[in-house]
Amino acid sequence: MRHALAIAAHGPEHGVNPRVGCVLLRADGSIAAEGWHRGAGTPHAEVDALGKLPEGAARGLTAVVTLEPCNHHGRTGPCSQALIDAGIARVEYAVADPGEKSGGGGDHLRRAGVAAHEGVLGAEAAEFLRRWLLATTRKRPFVTLKWASSLDGRTAARDGTSRWITGAAARQHVHEQRARHDAILVGTGTVLADDPSLTARGDGGELLEHQPMPVVVGLRDVPAGSSILRHPRGVLETGSRDPEAILLDLYRREIRSVFVEGGPTVASALVRAGLVDDYLVYLAPTLLGGPRLALGDLGVDTISAQRRLRVTSVTSLGDDLAILARHHSGSTS
Known part of the structure; x- marks a missing residue:
């Protein structure tokens, strides 16, 4: 066996x-x-x-x-x-x-x-x-939530700039994780702020064999000329902010795994709804301070309501760490 x-x-x-x-x-x-x-x-x-x-x-x-x-x-x-x-x-x-x-x-x-x-x-x-x-059991895609942050939990500087918090090895690791999933999900805010292509690329910038389908959450249309519109898989615009409905629709489209790279609004909505299966956090040895946190309000008003996670692996990537975690058994999910 x-x-x-x-x-x-x-x-x-x-x-x-x-x-x-x-x-x-x-x-x-x-x-x-x-x-x-x-x-x-x-x-x-x-x-x-x-x-x-x-x-x-x-x-x-x-x-x-x-x-x-x-x-x-x-x-x-x-x-x-x-x-x-x-x-x-x-x-x-x-x-x-x-x-x-x-x-x-x-x-x-x-x-x-x-x-x-x-x-x-x-x-x-x-x-x-x-x-x-x-x-298969939950009839929704498996959800991996990813973010890259400083040691103090910031995903960008006060002015919104974030390129680059992590080093080249961590960024390449992200591309490899994208290629392991059926879809990659972001919010319209990320599309407007960063103009990402959301492709999975190799060390030399070449497209990897498998490309996840880009999925954009939100009510606003993706602006004409956006890099994401040139993605080889096309783009799915959900026209919705309802995470459960979006995941149900993706499952019906035979999407079984989703890699979430949206900003704190999308990420927090998924965490609040208990829809995250794996957390993939890239930590860089730097400090930024300021308001740009990886997550917003999760409804945790007291320490007894914390969402306890269990770390399943820690990988060194140059000066950075990739931490994979999932909900600790018995905790709120």
Whole structure:
């Protein structure tokens, strides 16, 4: 199963489908074939692995899969039925598929006489699939809120200038994070103040292969001539300030992950509504003072109402730090 998780990581993090790995084992424990999912419209991991064996060679094998085999017809057929048709005798999967349409593959396998069990390395697989599982369960995209600030929490100087608080390594890290998401979200205030292009670029300024769709929150139109209007994915203008409605609409558009780079107004609205899953904060060893805080009012009137976070990683990027955090269990979200 750990090997299945490792090969699942070859698949893209963005997109509507989860990253899944499958290993087919012989009775002696040796690997007969392996496969992983390469993105929407391509064979799922189970079918990818089965396709590497001659016809009939999968009969009696054990399939080890990071996610419960799907049980529906989407862009491809159901993996549970493919395993049954191939004569797989046993299936071990790490976590159940929570999808209303895609779930239920384990029961389908068991009804067909296949020994199917859930839970091998379940916690590791759930963490690996966290973005997709949360999006599927909550029926909204996974939200990563990013900001870059001084040590005293300021995102700009008093006059609004902010280029550059962090160094080149941190800024490049941001581009890589953009490319890991389906969409990048900002408010109209950020578009007007900074005129960002919101593309994901490499060290040399070249466009990376995957570009997140720019999404602009707010009631004002994006001005003609704005850099964002030249984005290769086009621009989605929401015409709304309602964060829950916006995320619901994005989910319906098959967007499963959103990278938020909007200013304090958008960021604070998402935090207040409990819609942030990951916080990615870039801290620069500098002090600015003044009013330009990363977040505005969150409705925390007393210390007992604080929104406690748990730091999951700290990465050094030149002189800067990238801190990844999520809500501490038991805290207000």
